Amino acid sequence: MNGMERLKTEILREYPRHTGDDRFQFSCFKGISCFNKCCADVNIFLSPYDVLRMKNRLGMTSEEFLGRYTLLPTDQNQKYPAVLLEMTHTEDKHCPFVSAEEGCTIYADRPWACRMYPAGLASPGQNQAERNGKEFYFLIKDTFCRGHEQEQEWSYQEWVDNQEIGPYKEIGELFKELATHKWFESGKDLSPEKIQMFFTVCYNLDAFRRMVFGTSFLEKFEVDEALQERIRHDDVELLKFGFDWLRFSLFGEPTITIRPSVLAEANSRLSP
Ligand code: SF4
Ligand code: SF4
Numbered sequence: 001m002n003g004m005e006r007l008k009t010e011i012l013r014e015y016p017r018h019t020g021d022d023r024f025q026f027s028c029f030k031g032i033s034c035f036n037k038c039c040a041d042v043n044i045f046l047s048p049y050d051v052l053r054m055k056n057r058l059g060m061t062s063e064e065f066l067g068r069y070t071l072l073p074t075d076q077n078q079k080y081p082a083v084l085l086e087m088t089h090t091e092d093k094h095c096p097f098v099s100a101e102e103g104c105t106i107y108a109d110r111p112w113a114c115r116m117y118p119a120g121l122a123s124p125g126q127n128q129a130e131r132n133g134k135e136f137y138f139l140i141k142d143t144f145c146r147g148h149e150q151e152q153e154w155s156y157q158e159w160v161d162n163q164e165i166g167p168y169k170e171i172g173e174l175f176k177e178l179a180t181h182k183w184f185e186s187g188k189d190l191s192p193e194k195i196q197m198f199f200t201v202c203y204n205l206d207a208f209r210r211m212v213f214g215t216s217f218l219e220k221f222e223v224d225e226a227l228q229e230r231i232r233h234d235d236v237e238l239l240k241f242g243f244d245w246l247r248f249s250l251f252g253e254p255t256i257t258i259r260p261s262v263l264a265e266a267n268s269r270l271s272p
Contacts (some may be wrong), residue, residue, distance in 0.1 A: 011122050017136035020157035024139055026118060027150035030103060034146045038117060039057055039098040044085040046070065048169040048202040050111035051083065052235050055205075057109035063205040069096055073198075079184055081199040085111065112172065115163040118145060119156055123176075171236070174243050176200070183251040194250050201242035208242050222257040 018024075046054070055065035071084045087093040097106045104110050118140045137156040141148055154162070160169075177199075190198065201208050211217060213232065223231075224239075230237040248256035 008122070011138055015120075015122075015138040018138060018156055020137065020160070021155050022137065023153050024119070024148075024151050024159075025150065026147045026159075027152040028147045032146055032150075034144050036098050036100065036103060037144045038142065039114075039123065039236055040092045040094040041087060042095070044045050044095075044111055044113050046085055046203075047168070047172055048175055048205075048239055049168055049236075051203050052205060052210065052239060054108040056113065056224060056235065057106050062204045068202060072255055079188065080179060080196060081203070083203050086243055098245045106144065107179065112165070112168045116160075118142070119159050121160075121169075167236075174240065178202075178243060178246055178250075181247075181251055186210055190250060197249060198246060201246050202239075205238055205242070210236075211230065214240075220259060220262050222259055235260070 004248055038266050051062065051065065054069075057063050058065060060068070066083070069086055071086045085095065088096055095104075097104055097110075101104050104114065119200060120138045120140060121135055123135045160190075200211070209231070212223075218228070227237075227241065230243045244255040247253040
């Protein structure tokens, strides 16, 4: 079991479960004695949408962002690639985006986990059949965090709204459909080529765009012109299209259409 799965198991087993209406006491502000303590020596797994937001915020290509700021942890039980934000190699291992005076320097585009903290959202579903299992909120109470001693109160729903989680959750749901796909339930593993494709689409979006527009991709697959226009310029649209591509290319779902001429040629090669 890798670190992420161990944490998930612990949360599902041990953490009190809360609804959106339950309330907690918390406030975080510049000047609080623990300011920035939560932005060091922490494992932050980045979602595809996190990477998209952060690389665009920094004006970098996805390759530059991944090479400079992330690690790719490997684990033999891992079914698909994961991306971890790399902490600096200083004594306190702080986040590369934290500044002593200002806190998070990419605040408007900070990752999902940072937005949610100290709350978390978990789903009991480990596979597609259970995917719609009842989600619940939980509260992380790190001993160093003084935010829990403040008087301000939030319901979990108010917190999520305040932290502008909406688009992160929307894309997160689409990603979860891939990560918990029923194809995995039979114990099958993706080939190294398919793992690479998964990584490219989900995290290296600029390389995926080159694959779509810089190869024979559009000669083989039907992508109408309006969609082409959207995915050429809009990373969110490209990522959603990429999820459809992965459902087709990894799991054989009919989410992408092969051009009839390509099919006919393939069939003619197969016939004796
Ligand atoms: S991304 Fe921002 S909020 Fe998240 S750990 Fe880094 S500095 Fe802190
Ligand atoms: S440790 Fe808690 S209160 Fe302190 S800065 Fe981080 S989130 Fe805010």
